[in-house]
Amino acid sequence: MKERIYLDWNATAPLRPEARDAMIAAMDVVGNPSSVHAEGRAAKALIERAREDVAALVGCSPKEIVFTSGATEAAAVLAGLPAGVAVRVQPTAHDCVVAHQREGDAGDGAAVLALGVVNSETGIVTQPPERGEDGIFRLDDLAGGRLFVDVVQAVGREPFAFAWTGADFAILSAHKIGGPKGVGALILREGVDIETLRPGGGQEMGRRSGTENVIGIAGFGAAARAALSDQEAGVWDRVRQLRDAMEARILDASPETIVVGRDSPRVANTSCLLTPGWKGETQVMQMDLAGIAVSAGSACSSGKVRVSRVLLAMGFDEIQAGSAIRVSLGPATTESEIERLVAAWTAARTRQRSRAA
Incomplete structure (x- = not known):
């Protein structure tokens, strides 16, 4: 019987060996990353190493990375915007972004323009627009003073750097680059304030509470390192x-x-x-x-x-x-x-x- 052929990488990429090894090693790190003792510091170190690796892949500062359960949770940052802020979404954006589309009372300057850099169904690339002299991003008939980019299908495959785009928000997911399922990240430009994605103990710099998924995050970081190496090669x-x-x-x-x-x-x-x-x-x-x-x-x-x-x-x-x-x-x-x-x-x-x- 012939081996099966997997040609659905956009749904999920096979787990990279580097990610598997990192996750197995992380299973033996017993500490809670919020604890101040040696065991807790060891767990925290794994998270911070992964934060640096993901930031290197995405072209942002490590402190702009907020780990989440995936891109869908990260996209919920749009739901936390003030009620008067419009969210104008590219018609071909992913469902997790389209779900937050809304019109507000404010003008373009208070609106957020949300788009997918690579469409998951067609692979078509949308280049993020540049900010105009009036401070507005414009795409077709959509406009907004802030820019949200879904880079789930882009990172690791297309040259991308969050810092170049001038975007305020970006979302990505580990399992699209060969990391584990159930972990992702919100990239939040330094200086941008948001409502916490999940209230509670104040983890992730107060942006997303809950004890971090140390094992998944370690796999995410390892996958990011390998993905960057592949891209450069x-x-x-x-x-x-x-x-x-x-x-x-x-x-x-x-x-x-x-x-x-x-x-x-x-x-x-x-x-x-x-x-x-x-x-x-x-x-x-x-x-x-x-x-x-x-x-x-x-x-x-x-x-x-x-x-x-x-x-x-x-x-x-x-x-x-x-x-x-x-x-x-x-x-x-x-x-x-x-x-x-x-x-x-x-x-x-x-x-x-x-x-x-």
């Missing part, structure tokens, strides 16, 4: 070549298939394929039976048979959007795996055509 260039070759072969076999954003800036690993008349969930099941894991969109919508809000916002109709699958690669993806995917997909496409004839 140019491993994503090879991934891009594999992705582009895969798309070319699929289009040769099925010219009517649409590669979303093919002529737009995209992250190296992501391919969103629309084949009108062939439901995305059917394709996902057929690939699964062939031993290949792909998805029909954002993993946060798994189990929900619905047309992609992102694709509809981009102007695709329901039939096109309903045919979408997402193939997302990683540094461990091989040429032989891509060959198996293309062979399985084109064979399934041939069968689907014959049934539709």
